[in-house]
Amino acid sequence: METNSTDQFFKDKVLGHPSGLFVLFFTEMWERFSYYGMRAILVIFLTGVITGDNPGWSWSTEAALSLLGTYAMLVYLTPLIGGWLADNKIGYRMAVVIGALLMTLGHASMAIETPTFLYIGIALLILGNGFFKPNMTSIISKMYEGHDEKKDGAYNIFYMGVNAGAFLGIMLCGWVGEKVGWSYGFGLAGIFMLLGMLQFYFAQPLFGNIGDKPAQKVKGVEKVSEVSDDTTSSEKLNPFLSIDYLLIAVFTVSALIFIINDPLSKIGQIQTLNFDIAGMSDSLFFALLAAVTFVILLLIRIPRYSRIERDRMIAFSIFCIFTIFFWAAFEQAAGSLPLYTRDYTNRILEGGAATTFKVIDLIVTIVPLGIITYVLMSLFRKTFNRIGLSNIILGFSFLIVWAIVIYKLYIEFQSTNTEVPITWFAILNSLFIIIFAPLFTKWWDSKYNPPASVKYGLGLIIMAIGFGFLAFATRNVPLGADAAKLSMVWLVLAYLFHTLGELCLSPMGLSYLSKLVPARMVAFMFGVYYLAIAIGNKMAHYVGGDIEKITEESGLSHFFLIFTIVPVVLGLVSFALHPLLKKLMHGVR
Incomplete structure (x- = not known):
């Protein structure tokens, strides 16, 4: 036993x-x-x-x-x-x-x-x-x-x-x-x-x-175990060659220069190498060099695998490209969207509207916190004898949370008018996930579960619709305007569709990583997947940082149109690639 x-x-x-x-x-x-x-x-x-x-x-x-x-x-x-x-x-x-x-x-x-x-x-x-x-x-x-x-x-x-x-x-x-x-x-x-x-x-x-x-670990034993467990006679190992290590070195150095130099140049006006190439700053040059080098690395390494492994890794790499652009748009929620909320949204409520918001805020605050507290009490009943100190610390944490929540609600209900906090809208993503995740889980478990390429396409297009609402809302904001009083409804709709898009696409990455990539290569491709998300996050705020420039030159609506049109086009590309991706995945759903 x-x-x-x-x-x-x-x-x-x-x-x-x-x-x-x-x-x-x-x-x-x-x-x-x-x-x-x-x-x-x-x-x-x-x-x-x-x-x-x-x-x-x-x-x-x-x-x-x-x-x-x-x-x-x-x-x-x-x-x-x-x-x-x-x-x-x-x-x-x-x-x-x-x-x-x-x-x-x-x-x-x-x-x-x-x-x-x-x-x-x-x-x-x-x-x-x-x-x-x-x-x-x-x-x-x-x-x-x-x-x-x-x-x-x-x-x-x-x-x-x-x-x-x-x-x-x-x-x-x-x-x-x-x-x-x-x-x-x-x-x-x-x-x-x-x-x-x-x-x-x-x-x-x-x-x-x-x-x-x-x-x-005993090296000799582990080596035999890895080969016998993960390698069949039809598979071949793909050791890193000198060219692979060279490309990894160029990629790493270029990426680090970009990662460090970008904030240094914009915050402290410090240029690492201080040059321009074809109108590109050194930051942008090294970002592109890193991207090109990594693509070359994939193009050199992936064809050296056996046919089925190669095809599945190509499919996963395509999904990673879609992942980059999804997060480049979605992560505006941490950067440009709070600024839009602060400067262009009418957050002052009076009379009945203020009262309605206070009641909604009360419900969306107390109900989730009450459910989590119930889970906490269930844990106490089962574990207090074994981990009493841990439970006491956890209980104390919740006392602090409840105290802040009660104080917050008391202050808000005392005021006649209400200014909705800028950050309040960001909670809608988590709230919508809690509401809609069970429905998506049932969809994925049903006979109507769509293939991977359709899920990625839906995720990109549905999220783009959210930005489409913002582009429509800001169509009449004058060029260069640094303030406006637009309805909060547009923000709520944007966060709703961003969340629905996230539920289509976000859980898919690690799921298809486990399905498409052989166990011995999971670490490498896990790194590729996380790198895709990292690039998407950096790209989001690299582009988002130009919101004022784009607003001044083309209008705020054009800024949001970027994040509407590009994901829609990529979503349609994902749909179009379905026959190819299905073939490359070799039976994996």
Whole structure:
């Protein structure tokens, strides 16, 4: 009988799943709380006027979004290093604790509100995220070994924690940052990251040996195991050649120059190499060099695999291209859309409209928080005897949340008129995911489940419709106008369609990675997929930084038309590629 059976984790169940899953649920929830809470106020703070009761730093939009883009890009690249360290050196659980501690220090640094501490804080957040992000799901995977039929439900619960954290973080850090003070908003993100780390650390007894520091591997034995498990007689290994390493080196150096130089040039007017080529700045030149080099690397490496592997990896690479452009548009939600909300949306409500909004805000705040609190109480009943201190810390966290929520609602209901916070609209994404995700899950599980190319096409086109609403709403805004009073309805519709597009496309990436890529190559293609998301995030804010320039030269409507037309065209291309992609996937659905 196997001594390391995972059956032990299913003895104390909460809502049909191991209690350890819900420890991970709340740990991830606080991490997402801190990430999305900080991100919700960063650009508004940096670009805010330097006068008034709650002054910002009056950065240019281009500079603020350049910093955000570099941060968002590195957030998706450092997990590749953190995952390797956890797998081979320190273990999953220690990686999570280290990551949470680094992120706590990062948020604390940002709360000091000086440029030096801002950069230190962002650097710590990037490093901490690298340790934290990849290893939570690794612990779940290990916990459910031998219980594959339960995995889908486990990941659904876990990702509800992701969305709950995003919802609460944006709502509370956003409100506190806007209404009380920016440093309090950044500091609040750090407080809950610290409490989440402590709650996880003191819950270690629930996880047994899962996530411990890995034992030393015997190289010879592992080599035989890898070949015998993952390689059949029809497959061939594809070792890295000198040309591969050369291309990787050129790509890495070029990408790093671009990643570092872009914010340096826009924030501090510091040019790394200070040259122009054919009208391109050094930042843009190295960005293009990195992109071309990576494409050449794929073109050289992929054909060297066996036919079926080659075809499936080509299919996955095509999906990664669509992924880049999807996130380049979708991530406007963190950059240009908050600025549009602040400057061009009528957020002042009076009379019945103000009352209606307050009631809606009350419902969308209290109901999700009440459901999460119920889950918390269920966890307490099952685990308090084993991890009492962890539960006390978690309970204290929720007391703070409820106190802030009650104070927020009290203040809002006291005022006759209401100014809707800029960050309030960002919670709609998480809210719509919670509402619509079960419907999409039923769709994917039905006989009407569309093929991959159709899902990608639908995701791009549906998201584009959201930007189409904004393009239509801003059609009459004069050239160069820096303010307008447009209806909030357009923003709500935009976030709704962006979320529906996300539900079509976003979950597909890792799913098709596991289906199309042989096990021995998952690490390489996982890196490619995360690189695609990272590029999409950087591209989003690189283009978004030009919102003022485009508004002045062509009009605000033209800015949103970019994110309407390009995704629609790519969505139609995805539909058209269906016969080819179906052939390349060799039976994988």
